[in-house]
Amino acid sequence: MARSRSTRTTGSRRPRTGAPMLRVPRARVGAPAVRHRLLICMIMVGVLLLSGRLIWVQGLDASARAQEAVAQRTVTRDIPALRGDILDRNSTTMAHSVERYDLWVNQLQVDQYRKGSKDAEVTGIDAAAQELAPVLGLSVSDTEKALTGDRGFVYLQKNVEPKVRDAALALKIPGIGADRVADRIYPAGSVGGNILGFVGADGSALAGTELSFDDELSGTDGETSYERGAGGQIIPTGKQQTTPAVDGSDLVLTVDRDLQWKAQQIVAGAVDKWGAEGGSAVVLKPSTGEVLAMAEYPSYDPNEIKQDGSEFLGNRSISNVFEPGSTGKLFTMATALEEGTATPESEYEIPYEMYFDGERIKDSHHHPDQKLTLAGVLKNSSNVGTVQVSEQLSPEVRYDYLRAFGLGEPTGVQLPAESAGVVHPAEDWTGRTRYTTAFGQGYSVNALQMVSAVGTFANDGVRVQPSLISGVKGSDGTLRPLGQPESTRVVSSETAATMRALMDNDVDEDSSAAVTGYATAGKTGTAQAAEGGKETYTASFIGFAPADDPDLVVGVFVYGLDTFISGSRAAAPAFSELTTFALQNQGIAPTGVAGRELENEW
Template identity: 30%
Template structure:
């Protein structure tokens, strides 16, 4: 018979056993039903390896469907370190990888020794190296196809396109702004491994296809972009400028047809360039525009009718604003002139006086109406707002300075939009770079329509200002922007650069020109900004010829018909007579009888040569330059040698006792010093000659 003590012991054992079994049942229940899905997922993850397969980024096309940015397939190499436990095998693998991939062996070994399931060895590897490694069949080393961004046009439109990184992510330009649209959705490859991290043959291999990104169709026209960048390269080389920016805009829609900057970079290998070259000067840098801002002031005073076209002004070379004095660029002054002549002459006192008449309240109304001091909303990262003098702190001297384009800082995109609005019956448009978004099959996803913001000035004021700005080119400081067969409207600008510590530089300037064409039916607007050109720095000599080359070729490309006036149709042609052997008075009489004007270069009486040369057919009323031999002076005026051959240019310069340094072959297109510059005899004139099948850049002396 079991005693009571034994019964207690047996009962205790049963109780403990029951508790343990209960705990086990609860644990099994918890693991099976509460944590079941989570643990099952972990088990699957433990034996499955996911390899991400990046989607192809969408293509970026120009307005005509020409690809500017595409994705191309390229091989990448990765390792599964768990499969390389054998030390000798690991070293052997590292040696072969480092030799073929031209990598440091120690760094490769570090990658292979990592306690991770997946490690990139090298990405974007050339096909021949991938093929060589595949033939070795290295254990633990695998390959995957990735997509690499490629820009087939190289540097073309680099600041607009931007660039994408190695992980398919947009890092700059439109690539960044539209990254979520272009990127697409990544796919993956799932491979099943056993407990020893060995791939199981015929086991679960699942491939989830990536979904390619949408494509962008831009407003940028590849041909116009080429024209712009050609002219940029020419002016940077000729003037050795620090930087430059050009924008061409469709006036009626706000579409950007071309946008380019210098310095520039190649988005295919952007890391090889200093990151300062990535900066988009056209939208990110604010500068004092100088006289290219004067059309905005003119628009405001004409709209408010505080100034009329025939109002008279007097410029003695300066204007007093309180105790301060603002100088005119022409130190001796322009004398008496009406408002139109003031615009043609880019006379500072005329604009200061007009701005003061307008008053601070109305001036700021138009300043804000043209949306200066505010981002334009263009689809690019890094846009600046510009800098405005706070209205509450603006004094009369500030108002005077702002009226002629100083004190406030604007971005190139803000200024070209304002000029476009003046030409577009006063309507301010939102700039746009993207017109359509389509999927990888070409199906339209979104169409981006032109977006009018507001009408800043009336159509009547717009029409009036078109005529005034056309006269700036036909009769004023913008004469170097003239294009045969077209009426061109525009405004020159030459602004002193602001020093980092305040004040203005006495040696560095920003030369600019902005305008639109044709003046009577505006289609395109263009702004040229050249930062710190060497030598002659005036906007009329530096930027206007660049504008001319761009707008001339763009109008022809767009098939905008040239306008031939009745006067041009009736122009009589005459031949330059031979006057070299005549005395000066007789020579002048002979030119006058032929219906020609003349301009004497030099103080002597002996005629060395005429330009255009003897026998040249010109329009009746054309100007003939008479170069004379001056024994009492060592100075001579440099002639305009455009379109001459090397032999002709050499002969002309030799007669003027000047030397020649010829570059290239064909006809003269650029020269330094510029035509009209006075130099010492014996000076060397550098001339670039361009083959007949290449475009020329015209750069002539002017105000």
């Protein structure tokens, strides 16, 4: 600046001022330098002000203001992780997460509907209710009631399908909106409901497999944040950040949905026929321990859990412990065979009642003295005979075998609320217990334990721990098993074969348990249970088919019978029906081998 000024003053005007000959009055010249300086100063002040403001905004106050602006246009949305599906053994969906909407209304705005329209006959809430009612499937008066009021937020309808939401929002009624929610649906309703369990309204697992395998099924929610324009579009140059949601894995059950359905139907028939409190049925593949069906009646629909506690929401198969009764005789026989104290031909003299160390043991029905073989003792289900067999064994040995058959320990199916039952140690088998344990009284079991234990004979003496879960399906579709089921050899292959023959001999071709076309093996059981001071009976039938080369073990249990109804009446017909269907369902052809008949008397 200074330099330019000096240049100007030493410019072309200097010679003129120094010219003395001109007498012309000095022209009134302004002071350009002053004016110039003034102008410069003003510009300077202006520039200073602007730079000051610039420094203020950009430098000192920058981060706060920038943040404010970014916050204004940034939106953060949760990306909900989808809960994994639950599939049956054939990959049929049994539980599935879907998108639903909760419709809500701001009642204060609804009367603005069609206010501006000239040709509308009705306006406001009346018009809105008329239009909305058919969409929601409600009556006009109900809809009107829901829309009327002075509340800013009321749910109109929860869990509606996307098409209903679209139709509702398309009416453009002021004050109506929708929130996206995830809902869990169980397409087949109560089929397998007892195994699947259910989730609460907030999506948290509350029962069954949903609860036991919640870690695998539930994913991790993600989050996305982006800057958006007025129209909701993403500002491309803006900052975007996305943490993707990790969806839950699909869980594959060992259950076959069709078989599960049929089993539930059959159990319902048996329970209803005898006016029982409830019943369960288990179909098990003894070679792998896979539970193909675990049915309950009454059961529940996991889509619609009644809040009044009137429904039984568990699995009687694993939570209901009872004395097995006559089916327990199988273990005494197997122990005797394995220990070499008896053969199928061993001979016993059986009176109707007999005293052992002062304890009176009697058979269920009065009969004259009988001469029965071991096979006959089982076929006649004689308590006296079984105690005679067991008396050749020490209680300790019998206890060890009962435990080896898996009684008194959790089955390993990993469902909540399992009860392992109680098998008291042999030293506590005092007095009568020492004898009753031989024919399935004095210890308690659950249904699945019994089926799995009988499965030992069907699987050549090796007991495989039952399982309900095949594994977890990865995103690439491969199945990752959740651990290998434990298998234990309980009795030798020969003993298992003998047991199969004994059980085959037990079921005649014309018995209620027989399966047309297949040799069938099995054993009935009936036991008393004291339930809340009331004496009830539990009837059961456990068996397998084909008897010579068993592929399936089936158990039917009917609980809470008011009077004594034997397992052959209450449970065996259901066993026969269920086994017939299960063999078809699993594609197991008859072996063509006829049922075996052993010598029952001597």
